[in-house]
Amino acid sequence: MSETLLQTDGLTKTFGALTANDDITLSVDRGEIRGIIGPNGSGKTTFFNSLTGFYTPDGGTITFEGTDITGWEPHKIARQGVGRTFQIAAPFENMTVRQNMLAVQTPKDVDEHERAQEILEFLEIDHIADDDASGMSGGQKKLLGLGRVLMLDPACILLDEPTAGVNPALADRILDHLRELNDQGTTFMIIEHDMDVLKQIVDTVSVLDQGKHIVQGTFDEVSTDDRVREAYLGSADDEEVPI
Amino acid sequence: MSGQQQTRSDPPVLRAEGIVTGYGDHEVIHDVTIQSHEGITCLFGPNGSGKSTLLKTLNGIVPIWDGTITYGDVDLSNAKPDEIVKEGIATVPQGGGVFGTLTVEENLRVGGFTVSDQDAYARRREEVLDAFPALEDKLGDRADSLSGGQQMMVSLGRAMMTGADTFLLDEPSAGLSPALVEDAFELVERLVDRGARVILIEQNVKAALRLADHVNILVAGELAFDGSPDELSDESELMEVYLGL
Amino acid sequence: MVSTDLLAQSIVNGLLLGGIYVTVGVGFALVFGVLEIIDFAVGEYVMLGAFMGAIVAPMVGGEGLLVVPLAFIAFFLVGMVIQPFLHHVTTGDRPMPLLMGLVFTFGLAIFMRGSVLTIFGPNTRAVPTKTLEGGIDVTGIGTFPEVRVVTAVVGVLALVGFMYYLYRTTGGTAIRAIAEDRDIARLMGVNINRYQSIAYGVYAGLTATGGVFIGLIYSAGPGMGLQYTAFAFFMIVLAGLGYLPGIIVSGLVLGLAQSLTAIYIGGDLVFFVLFGMIYLLLLVRPEGLLGKGEVA
Amino acid sequence: MGAENDLTVRDRLQGLLDRDDSHLWLFGIGTVVLALLPLALNTFWTRIALGVLLWVGLAQSWNMIGGYAGYLDFGHGAYFGVGAFVTGIAMAELELPFIAGLVIAGAFCAVLAYAVGVPTLRLSGAYFAIATWAFAEAMKELALIVEITGGTYGMTIPTGADSSGIPFVGWPDEMFFYYLMMALTLGTIVLAYWLFEHSEFGFRVKAIRDHEDAAQSLGINATKIKRRVYVLSCVIAALFGGANAYYITFIHPNDVLAPIITDQMIIMALLGGLGTIGGPIIGGVLIFLLNRMSSLFLGSTTLYLPLIGLLIMVIVLFAPSGVVGILRGEVGREDVKRNLRELGEKFNIL
Amino acid sequence: MGGGSDRGGDKFKFGVVTSLSGDLRFGGEVTRRGYDLWKKTVNENGGIEIDGSKYEVELSYADAKSDPSTGADAASNMISNESVDAVLGPYSSNVTLAVSPIMEKNQTPHITGSAESPRIWEEQYKHTFGTVPTVTLIARQAAEEILSLDPAAESVYVSGVNGPFSKATASAMRNAAQNKDVEVLAYDLNPSDTDWTSVVSSAKDADPDLHFHGGHIGSHVSLLKAADQLNYDPNGFFCHYGVNTSSFKDGLGANAAGTFGATVWLPGVERTGGKLFGSAADYAEASQAEFGEAPDYTQAGSSAAGIVYQQALEELGAAPPLSDSQKSKLVSIIEDIEVKTFYGDVSFDKEGDFYHNNTSTSPLPIQLQDENEAVVVGSSASASEADYPVGK
Ligand SMILES: Nc1ncnc2c1ncn2[C@@H]1O[C@H](COP(=O)(O)OP(=O)(O)OP(=O)(O)O)[C@@H](O)[C@H]1O
Ligand SMILES: Nc1ncnc2c1ncn2[C@@H]1O[C@H](COP(=O)(O)OP(=O)(O)OP(=O)(O)O)[C@@H](O)[C@H]1O
Ligand SMILES: [Mg+2]
């Protein structure tokens, strides 16, 4: 029996008249890779923002490792063990790549410099460690985002479209890294539009539509679900899943 | 005036020859030659290889250090973006780049900025709404309230308003859900059906390859491949290393 | 005992004072919100306008009002010429381009103020008018100073005109598009140099025009600009950044607060109360009085 | 003087600058030079050097919150002024020695800055800038109407052998203040270097500046860190305010709480180079000297004012990365040409 | 330190620290004219006579920018680098209060021809002197005379700027009214750049016979304009300082006429006269010739400060440059000096609240009349008839 790591119960977030997250109940097990999909504007990023404390939910609770973290400030949630990346890469532009890593509030007992070096090597961006972060290409910025969150050493990492705009060859490498980390015990939630990518990596997929959590299941279950095909994949009449 | 309502006839060739450029002292593009072929010319390459930069030399945002850019027999080397638009070359920037605080109607109006003839303007607006009927209801809405796919329609429609016959598209499908990715590519095809030429940057290589009439691969600021999709399929190493295929 | 006459009069005073602030705030809101220029020289355009009034009015028969159109045209042209410099320092590969604009206009302000002081000396000068003298007594309400009434009307008209231009014309739409993304606006064929220059020229012209009126109301002196610079900044945040119509509200609120404080709380407390109020309002309503500003 | 000779000197200097420990060298040499300087200067030049130190320190203190943390504090001068008045009140009303007054001023401003920082740092961008500006103006007005500051008559600070609180130093004169200012300024620079350039704390501060959300998602407590930087930078300004008050002996709200105090700090930091240690130093030296020298030596004309204005504009136009850029030699003939060409293009307005 | 003689020794060198820019630039400009005119006239006469030889006068200027720190540095520069023999003082009391301690430290004499705030004299600086009587005296005495005009005022509204000089002025005006048993309807202080319609509205509501206002010229202009705009029309306005300056007249235009002011000197007054310029009228003529502008009392007081130095140096009898001990001696001489000038008899108090202030020149109430010419009104022998109630 696997252990529940992160759980939301009736999570709701509204912006004026718009309900961006509507009563979302969902749980993720330790060691799982969970895909989150849904049409543009269905509330995926909002969901992540609520989970990580950037939005205060209008209703519902968030539980992480048995602790109720609803309404906590972002840095506390991060220190508790929920890390994330951003849909739009957010490097600290006026610092070097290494300084980006060192800025992270790491757990007390680790040697930050050593750890930063290890991670940069792991992600194969150690050769630009002392260059300015602003000069990196789009894909490298995504890798740096991942590297920074690894410095935190969180139990659970939320990734918002880690491969969007990334060259397929590089995307493959990112996926390899994720799998490796997952083998070492890290739990992931991944927002991703690329079905190819999802198929390769996720254990289960949750689907949001208009703020609601409509379906959950394995990739195959979800990709053949009629509601998903209609709301998301867009070609319910096609035989093939479009890629 | 060129570029005015003569889309049906084959548009002139946009050709960049021996382009060298970069930012500050940092050279990004090293002597690259590409041109707009009939239909869709795809531009692939790793992140940071200079695709967007090359495109921006074509639309005048990034000045070139060396080389020439011609459109038919018009020399456009280091011409200003507004002059280039008037020649009939329109851009859909990376991420769509709609003016979020403007309404859809106003986005179209800015697109038709260079069109002084009221009739031509009205006609073109009709064409855009024909192509994207979904926009009709949204004309008065702020563009940033639209979904990603709708925003892409606005961006394409806005580019069409300029009356261009050559389109430069920078990753129009990025960040879109699979249904919208399809829509986006359909829209691109529709442009071509209208007789336009398109230069298309894409990371969604598989889908883009299905449409491509010609392929360029840019690696580290140099052209690694220039040929038809069929020729590309012979280059398995290129395909694997740079396109992940 | 509060006299109702005095209360009515102080409300009139406050509203008309607000009208003065509106004339200064309108153009500034445009350059800040739309061109994203933090212009420290705003008060100096007021000063230059007032000075132009003082110097030119005697040449046109001692009528300051005749200087108004001249000041607009003259400073429209000045603004057109200054804008390319500002554009240059706020773009390109500079670190913190926006702040470089701030320093540049700070230098510009010192230059303008210092030049006027050096050329014309420190004296205060009147901007004469024969048309707008004294006030109109309205029984039961109070006295309406003619020149202040005209000023307030001009301020509000300018705002309406601006709004019309920005939201109803293609040129105005282009300016708003530039505000969002200069490069993409260029890709739509907009000559951004031209439209930014127009916007800045209109701002400079309008602010200097406001200066002529302020000269008519008070007088012209080389150091008068500073306080208007401060007020222009305060007004646009109270209005809500990027929300033009808010300028009327913030102007009137500031004017009324100033007038009522002076009469009912104490003249020496005016600015303490005013600035304290601005500070607290920002803490409570960071998106401006009407809550319609962009949160930066 | 041969050009070749020049070159080698410059090369050697460049070599020194390029070394990893160059800042240590520079700092060491600088400290020694500064310490010996008053021995070579007359009273007036000592005062000028003292003024330079004061303003370098103030610009550096602004740079902490404005440059490193990215919060444009338009009201920083308030702490300079409040520090001056608290020191003055402690000395004049409570008859405490200067050192005690200075400590009280620091403590008072720490509390004030904390109380102000908590609500104000929730604002950002222009809202923060203008809220702090309004706050500073309110403080000035307050000082003008309450009695304890002397109101609009200002306050004269007691001087005399026993007022400093430091044994062995008699009548406080320029030397005393010079070394006091030197200690404060070097202390500020060392602190700024150590905190912002040499520790994780500094990376976190910059991380918040560059992308506050991302920083928080990485476990950085942005609220706390911003507050610390704000309080620290304000306390430093207050200490300079207190020291300057005792030095100048007469303080008035219109002078020590004037908005121009803040403006100068900002311009110095910006022109020198924001968010660097060297920027405020260079900006402070340059702007202070320019300002003070021109008003003292250009006699009975105010022509220097427009010239200073012009000079600031020209620097911004041609030295994109501030005066630091000029010193680094980024403003060669080619750069100026390119700059002019690009500027020319922006005149294409028809 | 200080007073070194590394400069040419054939001239007396004076440092002038005054505010040519900043808030108090009007007054600074006026003092500059006063000092310049004195220098020019002395030098035209060949200079200051010491033991039969004449030494010309040289002025070295610095702009204090109305800023005490700058003023203090300027003073220090005068002593350390310029090696001046003496200093002519700043305009503005704040700068004076920062400069005076420097003069004490360096034991260099310092006369200000303009600062009027009583604060300066309270500090009892040994080396600082002032030729213009403190405003406490000027404003009070002038106010009392204006209150005596017929028909005698029964009520007065006192307003003023909340600044060191202005507040002292307004408070002196209030004291005058209280002394004369006239009802003070309000004592209304405001920031200098406030909008004066509030004050005018309150005053109009209170309906006083007279309106007194203490401030600098800019605030007078704004106040009187607001009064005009709001149809506020008491029997008269009394504004101090500066109703007979060009800045006031230019600022108000036609509305300037009728305003009362105070002065200690006018071109038309009869003074004992004497040294350098002869009569007040001669001085005015010289000023007109030099600057095309009639002098006011600040300018006259500044020129008089020069004359005091001239007299004191002659008494000292030492050729330039002065040594430290000669400077100290010069201070003692100035302390005891009595000199008759076009400006009036100048001597300095030796004790009390007005220590080192020249309180012997008596104040005069004035009114701007036809063609904006200021005339003395009130009870003095040379007084003209006041236009009172004004415009009625
Ligand atoms: N801060 C906000 N204020 C107001 N509306 C918001 C805000 N953030 C998100 N929204 C709205 O909430 C809805 C959900 O947005 P969200 O960004 O979560 O979608 P998404 O699923 O991540 O879409 P995409 O796949 O395009 O990234 C959208 O309609 C969006 O406009
Ligand atoms: N404005 C700029 N200033 C400085 N360097 C830049 C700028 N824009 C791009 N670069 C650099 O130029 C190189 C090419 O960037 P470009 O954006 O053209 O790449 P790309 O091929 O479009 O990448 P991607 O697929 O990630 O969009 C990169 O190294 C990038 O860091
Ligand atoms: Mg999203």
Ligand SMILES: [Mg+2]
């Ligand atoms: Mg790109």
